[in-house]
Amino acid sequence: MPMSTGFTERLGVDLPAVAEHFGTPFYLYDAQGIDETCRAFNAAFSGLDCREYFAVKALPNPAILRLLASHGFGFDCSSLPEVALALAAGASSRDIFFTSNNTSIDELRAAIDADVFVNIDDESVLNKLIEADAVPAAVGFRINPGRLADGFDTSLFGHPDSAKFGIRPDRLLDVCATAVNHGVRSIGLHIMIAANFRTSEPTLYALDVLTQEATRLREKLDIDVTILNVGGGMGIPYRPDEQPLDLDELAGHLRQRLDQLPPEWRPKLCFENGRLITGPHGVLVTRVVNRMSKWRELVGVDVGATALLRSLVYSGVYHHITAPYAAADRTETVDVVGSLCTNIDRLAEQRELPVTREGDLLLIHDVGAHGHAMASTYNGRLRPKELLLHPDGSVELIRRAETEDDYFATLGFTPDTFSAVR
Ligand SMILES: *Cc1c(COP(=O)(O)O)cnc(C)c1O
Numbered sequence: 540m541p542m543s544t545g546f547t548e549r550l551g552v553d554l555p556a557v558a559e560h561f562g563t564p565f566y567l568y569d570a571q572g573i574d575e576t577c578r579a580f581n582a583a584f585s586g587l588d589c590r591e592y593f594a595v596k597a598l599p600n601p602a603i604l605r606l607l608a609s610h611g612f613g614f615d616c617s618s619l620p621e622v623a624l625a626l627a628a629g630a631s632s633r634d635i636f637f638t639s640n641n642t643s644i645d646e647l648r649a650a651i652d653a654d655v656f657v658n659i660d661d662e663s664v665l666n667k668l669i670e671a672d673a674v675p676a677a678v679g680f681r682i683n684p685g686r687l688a689d690g691f692d693t694s695l696f697g698h699p700d701s702a703k704f705g706i707r708p709d710r711l712l713d714v715c716a717t718a719v720n721h722g723v724r725s726i727g728l729h730i731m732i733a734a735n736f737r738t739s740e741p742t743l744y745a746l747d748v749l750t751q752e753a754t755r756l757r758e759k760l761d762i763d764v765t766i767l768n769v770g771g772g773m774g775i776p777y778r779p780d781e782q783p784l785d786l787d788e789l790a791g792h793l794r795q796r797l798d799q800l801p802p803e804w805r806p807k808l809c810f811e812n813g814r815l816i817t818g819p820h821g822v823l824v825t826r827v828v829n830r831m832s833k834w835r836e837l838v839g840v841d842v843g844a845t846a847l848l849r850s851l852v853y854s855g856v857y858h859h860i861t862a863p864y865a866a867a868d869r870t871e872t873v874d875v876v877g878s879l880c881t882n883i884d885r886l887a888e889q890r891e892l893p894v895t896r897e898g899d900l901l902l903i904h905d906v907g908a909h910g911h912a913m914a915s916t917y918n919g920r921l922r923p924k925e926l927l928l929h930p931d932g933s934v935e936l937i938r939r940a941e942t943e944d945d946y947f948a949t950l951g952f953t954p955d956t957f958s959a960v961r
Contacts, residue, residue, distance in 0.1 A: 743792050
């Protein structure tokens with residue numbers, strides 16, 4: 540069952556009053572729920588030398604990042620602006636991984652100058668760092684295993700042999716040997732092979748690939764492999780019939796595998812989850828603005844798919860929708876649509892919902908990761924505000940809604956015309 544159903548009820552929050560005060564639409568995050576997930580995560584893996592580096596791209600808001608830092612989490616950043624955001628939220632460079640792909644040498648050098656731990660995604664990048672005499676003493680390498688164990692769901696992430704990420708295992712030894720020849724003293728290995736999985740297998744497979752490669756590197760290069768980073772991708776139940784990932788079971792299997800490593804080798808296990816940590820603890824609150832009867836019954840709401848782009852980008856994406864304040868006790872089958880001029884602007888299709896009227900609130904669930912962060916201004920639809928619900932029932936504005944001034948912001952510049960005629 541989607542975990543965000545019920546969080547406002549649990550706290551006795553008067554959501555219609557919140558909607559009245561702040562105005563719809565808004566993203567609302569549940570601080571207590573995030574705290575509980577962080578505690579459960581840390582408890583499941585307690586006793587293991589491990590750390591979660593929250594994937595900043597999932598929910599890049601400093602108020603949330605500070606909350607996560609208070610649980611000992613670090614941050615996984617994929618760009619310099621994300622590094623800046625993590626630093627602005629109070630993280631130190633030692634709390635930050637920089638896991639980027641197809642990065643320019645200038646961006647990588649800036650990340651290295653900021654003293655964050657860089658995961659190198661390709662050998663061309665290492666060669667450029669060598670040329671620039673900028674190879675750090677400790678660095679990570681991302682692996683692309685090319686193959687997967689049977690039974691993997693590759694629908695969200697694709698198959699590794701077509702992925703643009705990571706270094707092939709048959710090149711890894713050479714790449715790492717080159718790195719060692721240029722001053723690298725300690726290595727981390729990184730992998731990420733799947734997304735939104737709710738079983739232990741992908742993480743265990745990831746760890747197996749990492750330990751196998753690390754063992755080979757330690758034997759052949761006599762190098763210290765200090766970090767095994769199994770990436771993110773742990774999933775959440777979006778649909779009512781789905782079960783959450785069993786963290787305790789996963790931790791048990793991981794512990795078993797790590798216990799089998801040679802006693803003189805104690806790598807740190809790292810995770811970079813985004814979705815698992817904040818995904819269930821956000822709802823997008825929207826108001827019905829039009830009821831329309833065409834060939835189907837349509838519920839028109841005051842957000843479009845631009846505010847929740849994953850419903851457009853990935854096929855088969857489902858977000859649970861509830862209407863807890865609708866007066867009717869009957870249900871009906873409707874499409875929930877926004878106001879974009881494209882017919883794929885649907886937040887739900889042929890969904891059974893309580894009968895709603897204009898002015899009713901709809902809650903779109905499990906949008907706490909890759910939700911607001913992916914929003915766009917296509918069609919001149921401005922991005923909604925973000926609110927944080929605290930355990931004492933107070934609600935704090937943590938990002939204002941975009942304004943027309945923001946929409947015009949990049950149009951204010953110094954005129955610059957260049958003659959392109961030869
Ligand atoms: C996107 C991403 C993550 C987080 O993915 P989730 O599915 O939100 O856990 C972690 N690491 C890397 C390298 C990523 O690209």
